[in-house]
Amino acid sequence: MSLAPFRDEVAAAVAEITGLDAAVIAGHLERPKNPDHGDIALPCFRIAKTLEAKNPAKLGGEIATKAGDALCGDGKRFEAVKAAGPFVNFKIATGALARATLEGIDAGGEAYGGGDEGAGKTVVIDYSSPNIAKPFGVGHLRSTVIGAAVARVHRHLGHEVVGVNHLGDWGTQFGTLAIGIERYPDLRPSEDDPDDEAIRKLYGLYVLINNDKRLEDSYRKLDENPGHEAIQRDIECDLASRPDDAPPFERSSGTPIDVAAREWFRRLEAGDAAARAEWQELRQLSLREFDRIYQRLGVEFESTRGESDYNDLLSEAVSLAEASGLTRLSGSDPKDEGEAGALIADLRDDKLAIALLRKADGASLYLTRDIAGVAYRTRTYAPWRNLYVVGKPQELHFKQLKRVCQGIEAVGALKSESGDSVPGGWSDAIVHVSFGHYSGMSTRRGTLVFLEDLLDEAVTRARAASEESKKGPRLEGAELDAALEAIGLGAVIFNDLRQSRVKDIPFDWDRMLSFDGDSGPYLQFGYARLSGILAKWSEAEPKLGDIDPSLLAEPRTRTLLVALARFPDAVREAARSYEPSIISQYLLDLSAAVHAFVHEHQVIRAETPELGRARYALVAATRTVLRTGMGLLGIEALDRM
């Protein structure tokens, strides 16, 4: 049950009056910003034009009078229709709203708010996708929690969802790390280190070798421009930022690090056994770390494939790109930059710069591997949508990917395994679900905050908040530990999902770990209060048929009802825009209504037994919706806190 049936009823009545199409009118209906106006509004400017003449205010008055006669009255589902200037506001009869909403939630249970409109439409979601050579920092949190939420929302609507963790386990950065290990063998993590220790060592090595690389570059530039001040400052800065326990920087006269790294990666891609073994071991080490974090966050993937799994498809990806007719070899135009012989697609006419599909030395690139990935996913899953939950800095990359894929689709080059053409639309299915980053951190400079440290700190602060809490049960032992874990993580996850995803999030411990106001624990606390009421109810659980829904009419009670009825609309909006913050904002509204209701009205000691039973039904329904909504975001609901 949502407000949709009521909207349809309004649209039908207005259609009857004006002679316009009901579906068109339904499209114009909106929710008044100010709830005092009503539950549904018709802005008459929208239809005034098609009806010709008449000023909107006059039209509004006419419609209000006629629609009021048709919709309101005994046994009807509306209680008021009023014109306010050019707007016509419709207020739903509280009894009808309560009955329809509570019955809908009772019938749907945890499935309430969802549906089956996604049946037969597979959604592939590429998310989290951490880089093996780097640790799991808070930066990866965003892709993980946004992707997981988008996945759950689509599943709720009946979509088949394939969550794909596309591990960054291939590429030149791996070579950089390998060179670091060659240079500082003592710092290499070993099999015997505990997981946590090993990944930190690896990270230390990663930071160190990148520091070396920058210093090398700077000294080389200084040789060319002796005495250059800016370069000297860079050098001092990098020397200063070197960890105290790190070996001193020694300028090697041999191959520069970046060249050596590219060469190392080329050997790996060519199948060199030693490189392969080293890569395999580092990969396993990182995977163990990631698994621990996914378990903690409650995230599971249907498919975990590294970029390395696409190696067999790389040559095909290149052929597909060539077949599109978009590519040529660099160097054939005298204005080309860089080394000659690379395979490029000149997309400058589409304002998409130049896309690089194969390096001059023959090695693959990110784009090539993503084309292979699209080909694989299209054949394996035939997705209705192919989502990439990846940060905003890669917008150009995904535009290039989509453009090249459109070129490939246009010539029908992609074939299924049986050799038939794949059904069209696969390139348009590609959607980059981009997001802003936490600002104020950089992986390579070593200012990164480990996700596990953040989560641990969140739990510590949750403990302090719990001890300060003035009322409520004193939890102990395992129940307390579990609650603190859920609260700490709830705060972190909600903080990440509460604002629209395109915006950057300033990294701030106090903000991320706030338990007051608009926060995860605010939702959890509302849920716990509802659970407490239900737990203390000693009478028989009232049946929906035995309660009088029209009793649920006090302002705060009705606000709560309207919020419940809106949930299905919020889920659909969140799915349409791939925007979990729609759910977050909705849950804040719902929770505010919960707290306001609980604060003002008694359930167990209600004014009358009938009122108590009606409120009980409302509380039970609300608890279900709150739990479902929190579940969509990945926030655990607690019965006691």
Next chain:
RNA sequence: GCCCCCGUAGCUCAAUUGGAUAGAGCAACGGACUUCUAAUCCGUAGGUUCCAGGUUCGAGUCCUGGCGGGGGUACCA
């Protein structure tokens, strides 16, 4: 240089995708716990929606030009 995002209260964000009097939280101030959990609720204060034009019944939202911040821009991912 070119391209893409963002700019709303002191701070962090909303605003039904062009609708009514721009709303929340934090911080500040004042109230509410012998009554189902005060990690809560109620109130006060806080706004030239970066600036200047334009489009129309109507602009925080759309178009043009500035300003400020961030990101991308050929062999990293």
